[in-house]
Amino acid sequence: MNAIASPCSATNRLPAGVAALTLMALLLVPHVGLPGNVIRLLLVTLLWVATSLAWNLLGGVAGQVSFGFAVFYGLGAYAAAFAINGGIHPYVAFAVGGLVATLGSILIGIPTFRLRGPYFAIATIGVNEAVRIVMSNLEITGGASGYRLLMTGRFSQGEHYYTALGMATLAFLASWYVMRSPFGLALRAIREDQDAAADLGVHPFRCKLTVHALSACLTGMAGGAFARYVAYIHPDGVFSFATSISILLMSVIGGLGTLPGPVIGAVVYSIVQEEMAVNFPQFHLLLYGALLILIVLFEPGGLVGLAKRIARGVRGRLTGGPGEPTAARVPLPKVES
Amino acid sequence: MTALLVVKGLTRYFGGLAAVTGLHFEVNEGEIFGIIGPNGAGKTTAFSMIAGSLPPSAGSILFRGKEIAAWPSHRIVHLGICRTHQIPRPFTGMTVYENVEVGFRYGGRRSASRGPVAAGIERLLEFTDLSPWVHTPAGALPTGNRKRLELARALATDPVLLLCDEICGGLNPAETQAMLALVRRLRDAGITILYIEHDMRAVMGTCDRILVLNYGEKLAEGTPHEIQHDDAVIEAYLGRRALARPAGGLEGRV
Numbered sequence: 135m136n137a138i139a140s141p142c143s144a145t146n147r148l149p150a151g152v153a154a155l156t157l158m159a160l161l162l163v164p165h166v167g168l169p170g171n172v173i174r175l176l177l178v179t180l181l182w183v184a185t186s187l188a189w190n191l192l193g194g195v196a197g198q199v200s201f202g203f204a205v206f207y208g209l210g211a212y213a214a215a216f217a218i219n220g221g222i223h224p225y226v227a228f229a230v231g232g233l234v235a236t237l238g239s240i241l242i243g244i245p246t247f248r249l250r251g252p253y254f255a256i257a258t259i260g261v262n263e264a265v266r267i268v269m270s271n272l273e274i275t276g277g278a279s280g281y282r283l284l285m286t287g288r289f290s291q292g293e294h295y296y297t298a299l300g301m302a303t304l305a306f307l308a309s310w311y312v313m314r315s316p317f318g319l320a321l322r323a324i325r326e327d328q329d330a331a332a333d334l335g336v337h338p339f340r341c342k343l344t345v346h347a348l349s350a351c352l353t354g355m356a357g358g359a360f361a362r363y364v365a366y367i368h369p370d371g372v373f374s375f376a377t378s379i380s381i382l383l384m385s386v387i388g389g390l391g392t393l394p395g396p397v398i399g400a401v402v403y404s405i406v407q408e409e410m411a412v413n414f415p416q417f418h419l420l421l422y423g424a425l426l427i428l429i430v431l432f433e434p435g436g437l438v439g440l441a442k443r444i445a446r447g448v449r450g451r452l453t454g455g456p457g458e459p460t461a462a463r464v465p466l467p468k469v470e471s
Numbered sequence: 472m473t474a475l476l477v478v479k480g481l482t483r484y485f486g487g488l489a490a491v492t493g494l495h496f497e498v499n500e501g502e503i504f505g506i507i508g509p510n511g512a513g514k515t516t517a518f519s520m521i522a523g524s525l526p527p528s529a530g531s532i533l534f535r536g537k538e539i540a541a542w543p544s545h546r547i548v549h550l551g552i553c554r555t556h557q558i559p560r561p562f563t564g565m566t567v568y569e570n571v572e573v574g575f576r577y578g579g580r581r582s583a584s585r586g587p588v589a590a591g592i593e594r595l596l597e598f599t600d601l602s603p604w605v606h607t608p609a610g611a612l613p614t615g616n617r618k619r620l621e622l623a624r625a626l627a628t629d630p631v632l633l634l635c636d637e638i639c640g641g642l643n644p645a646e647t648q649a650m651l652a653l654v655r656r657l658r659d660a661g662i663t664i665l666y667i668e669h670d671m672r673a674v675m676g677t678c679d680r681i682l683v684l685n686y687g688e689k690l691a692e693g694t695p696h697e698i699q700h701d702d703a704v705i706e707a708y709l710g711r712r713a714l715a716r717p718a719g720g721l722e723g724r725v
Contacts, residue, residue, distance in 0.1 A: 316576045323573045326562035329524060333556075335548040335578035335628055 149394070153306070160299055164292040173295055177363065179404040180298035181356050186384035186396035186403075187305040188352035191312055193382060194391035196345050197325025198247075202258030203353055204377035205242065205265045206235040210354025211361035211372045212275055218362060219284050228297075228358040235354025236347045243346045247339055250328065259375070266373040280368030283361065294363045301359050305352045309393055312348070321345055325391070353381075376419075380407075383422055386429055389438030398437050475500040475632060475663050476521070481530035481540075483516050490516040491687045494530070498632070503654065503664045505674045507698075508684030509707065514667045515557060515636060517684070521665070522554035522634055523547040534632070548578045551631030555638055557667075559617035561624075563610030567601055568592060570609050570620055571627045578628025592627065599623040599653065615646045622653065633657065635666045639673050651677050671708075675699065683707070 163176060185207060193199050210231030217227035246257045270278040312318045320341050323331035328338050361367045371377070380403065388399025410421060433440045474497040481494040491513040498504045506514050519525035521532055523544035532540040539547055544554075553574075562570050571592045596602045599619040604612060609620060618638060625633060635654065639647045651673055658664055668674045674681060675695040683690040683704050691701045698704055 323562050327560050330560040332545045334574040335545050337545045
C-alpha cells in the first residue's frame with residue numbers, strides 16, 4: 135500500500151520539469167538581445183510573482199485574506215533604501231528589508247489574528263491606511279514627497295533582473311516547501327475549519343503568525359529589490375491600498391492556494407496592467423473589479439481551476455465517463471458567520 | 472477502578488441562560504460513559520467545555536488529577552482528550568488521508584512515539600472502513616463516511632479519553648450497529664469513552680454507566696438498568712402519565 139504513502143510521484147514530474155525549463159529560459163533572457171523595455175516588464179513581473187506567491191501562503195493556503203500587504207512591501211522598500219543609503223551592500227539591505235517586514239508582521243498579526251474571516255480582512259485595510267498615513271507624515275523618510283536612493287556605480291539592468299529572478303525563485307521554493315510540509319497541512323486545515331483543526335492539536339494562532347511572518351519577509355525583500363531598481367519610493371506608491379489589492383488580485387486570478395496560480399496570475403496581471411494602464415489609465419481598475427466578480431462567481435479556483443475543469447471535461451469526453459468529483463478544486467476561503 | 476476524569480460544579484451561562492449548572496460526575500478508566508438527555512439539556516455544552524472548545528463559566532475539570540478547565544483545545548488534545556463533532560466537520564477541500572494526517576501529526580501525546588505516519592494512518596482508515604476513499608476529497612463523502620472520518624481523525628490523535636458527540640446520529644440501523652461495534656472495540660483496546668447520544672437503544676446497549684441531563688442539571692446517574700427504571704428519567708422522557716402505567720421502565724417504549 136505504498137501508493138498511499140507517496141501521493142506525489144510520477145504525476146509531479148511534469149510540473150517540476152516545466153518549472154525548471156521556465157527558470158532556465160528566464161536565466162537566459164538578458165543574453166538574447168531583447169529590448170530593454172521587455173526586460174523591464176519581465177523584471178517587474180518577477181517581483182510581482184514573488185509578492186503574490188508570498189501573499190498566497192497566508193491568503194491562499196492558510197485562508198487568511200489580508201488586504202494589507204502593501205505595508206510589508208513598503209516597509210521592505212523603505213528599510214532596504216535606508217540601509218543602501220547607509221552604505222550597506224544591497225543584498226544585505228534586502229535581508230534587512232525582509233527582517234523589518236517580518237517584525238512589522240508580528241506586531242500587526244498579534245492583534246489582528248484575534249479576528250477571523252472578513253473581520254480580519256477589514257482590520258488589515260485599516261492597518262494599511264494607518265501605516266500609509268504615518269509614512270506620509272514621517273519626517274525622516276521624507277514624508278509624502280518620498281525617499282530617493284543614492285546611486286553608486288553603474289546602473290546594470292541585467293543585475294536588477296537577476297535580483298528579481300532570485301526573489302521570485304526564492305518565493306517559489308519557499309511556497310513549494312511549505313505546501314508539501316506538515317506545516318502546510320496545518321495551514322490548510324486552518325483554512326478549512328480553524329476550530330476543528332485546533333481540536334486535532336493544531337495551534338491556529340501560532341501557525342498563522344508564523345506564515346504571516348514568512349509571507350511578510352518574502353514581500354519585504356521583493357519591496358527592497360523594487361526600491362533599489364526604481365531608486366525613488368513614496369508612500370502613495372509602495373504603501374497604497376491599490377498595491378495591496380494588486381497583490382491579492384494576482385493570486386485570485388491565478389488560483390488561490392495553488393503553486394502555479396500566483397505565478398500565472400502575476401504574469402497575466404502584469405501584462406494586462408502594462409497594456410491597460412497606458413491606453414486606458416482609469417479603465418483598468420474597472421476591469422479588475424469586473425474580473426474579480428466574475429472569478430468569484432464562476433471559477434473560484436481561478437485560471438488554474440479553469441484549466442483543471444477544462445482538462446477534466448476533455449478527459450471525460452475521451453473516456454465517455456464522468457470526470458473527477460468537483461470538490462477537488464480549491465474553494466475560496468470560507469466566510470465565517 | 473480509578474477516575475480518569477472528574478467534573479465538579481461545571482457551569483456555563485450564555486448570557487442569562489444557564490446551559491449547564493453545577494454538573495458533577497466522574498468517568499472511570501476503561502468504561503463507556505454515556506450522557507443522555509432531551510434536546511437542549513446541555514449535553515454538547517458540557518462536552519465542549521471538557522474538550523476545550525468552550526470555556527466554562529465556573530467549575531473544575533480534572534483529568535488525571537490535573538485541572539484543565541478553560542485550557543484551549545489544542546493543549547487538551549496533547550493530554551490525550553479528543554472530541555468528535557455532532558455534525559461532522561471534515562476539512563472538505565482535503566483528502567480523507569490528509570484529514571487524518573492532521574490529527575496524526577499534530578495531535579499526538581507529546582511523549583508517545585508512534586512509528587511511521589503513513590502506516591498509522593492506513594491502519595486507522597482500515598479500522599474505520601475508509602480505505603477505499605483514501606484520496607477522495609472529504610467534501611465528497613456521504614454522511615456515514617463523514618461520521619467515520621470524524622472518528623478516524625480523532626483517533627489519530629491517540630486519545631486516552633475519546634469524546635463522541637452523537638456519533639450515530641443520521642446513520643441507518645446497520646451503520647449504527649457497525650459504529651457501536653467500533654466504539655466497543657475501542658473501549659476493549661483501553662480507550663475510555665465519553666459518549667453523548669440521542670438514540671436510547673444505542674446508549675442502553677453500549678454504555679457501562681449513564682448520566683441523564685435535563686435543563687442543564689443532572690437528573691440521574693447509574694447503570695443502563697438503573698436508568699431505565701428511574702422515575703425521574705421516565706417522567707422527563709415520556710411524561711407524567713407514562714409513569715402511572717404499570718409496565719416496567721423504559722424498555723420497549725423507546
